[in-house]
Amino acid sequence: MTLEPKVYIVGAGPGDPDLITVKGLNILQNADVVLYTDSLVNDELIARAKPSAEVLKSAGMDLDEMVALMIDRVQQGKSVARVHTGDPAIYGAIMEQMSLLKGAGVSYEIIPGVSSVFASAAALQAELTIPELTQTLILTRAEGRTPVPDLEKLTDLAKHNCTIALYLSATLTKKVMGELFEAGWTADTPIAVVQRATWPDQKIVRTTLGELDNAMREHNIRSHAMILMGWALDPTLVDQGGHRSKLYDKEFTHRFRKGVSSNV
Template sequence: MEGIDKTKVYFVGAGPGDPELITLKGYNLLKQADVVIYAGSLINHDLLNYCKAGAECHDSAYLNLEQILSLMEEGVRSNKLVVRLQTGDLALYGSVREQGEELAKRGIGFRCVAGVSSFLGAAAELGAEYTVPEVSQSLIITRMAGRTPTPELESLERFAQHQTSMAIFLSVQGISEVAERLVAGGYPLDTPVSVVYKATWPDCQILKGTLEDIAQQVEDAGIYKTALILVGRFLGDEYHYSKLYDAEFSHEYR
């Protein structure tokens, strides 16, 4: 591992839930951290067992942005290794930019350590591939508009026109509306859907259905948060073998 720079804050993707799905680099940083600011119940608290004795661990669920930044600044000014432990991978709904810009105002830099996103953990739970030859070669990652709006060009209806694989975050509480809008955009009612609750956690739940019946299943299961909605024919029975290992297909690389 490269040398640690205590003048910077390290943002670490905690992975989807399973404490063994944090990256080795993230694990090594947690082991050495003096201050860890973690994203409340959204991360598996077993990850904190990797921290050394005496490390300061702060639950950011009870803190506002200013309080989080103050903890970071105090740690860095005291020559401590500060780790901001966030869910999944930082590049998706991670709020890293706003924290980074505020740190810059205080003259503090940051580094990001990639994590495993829950959309990958959910596919692993299903044993599924988002990209299936001749069925789907693209994945749309999005969410339904809520208190934080989405751009007009990125509505569920517009994305549904593509009828490709889709992973919808932060929206299971509105599953009925999600299904209605996807159908209005072009997905057939019989499009396969899976809802994966707490992917890779011990209490993971998987629901399988279609856009016609998934909302009722989610309601019956009492799932209203911490779940991904996966949509598309990649979840169905249609499949075509790729050419990658075809004996009649020539390769430059394999």
């Protein structure tokens, strides 16, 4: 497979090297240059680059260095795989890279990846949208050093009572609790924290809103964690057998199946 001389922004997935897409893996295996986020992307995956590839870590580089390097290699006629953790569209800081690449006339393409929110849901064997309980998932972060726009404060988002996934918030759980209580969430609301989802040392902690901060301290979770909150995380749902979706209901007709109406 010969790649065009351009930048391929590839989602590596959450950690397990098998969770990259087939397209992303093809690009990784054929790129002339691989530039990857070494703090979060699995080295086992990067080891699949072709032997002649120039493999570089991005953690020690600033934005200008990183982009200058990509521009230089593409101008030499090389293909560059810029490998990001999870899906590049979520907290991937790719817009600033694309903006500089575009300014330099360098083309780029994005290959999506499995975001840690979905790897965490899989690890928990959870469905994040449960019929009649919640049909909405909010992906966000608690406000720390990085400001969150006024209209997106956690207290306001939480008023929807839906499932909330918090990225980048492991050290901010006290604040998270305060904001959710302010929104009317109760202390017994189920919460699941997955640290390093899909890595060999993955850790799962199930707790409640009232105990969240204590649980984070007790299990020493301060980074690399996905916090999933709301009643869809109730571990007893699967045993309750309720909350059935319309999709598989006997009486529900849709494009691919005619339902059996009790009136016929």
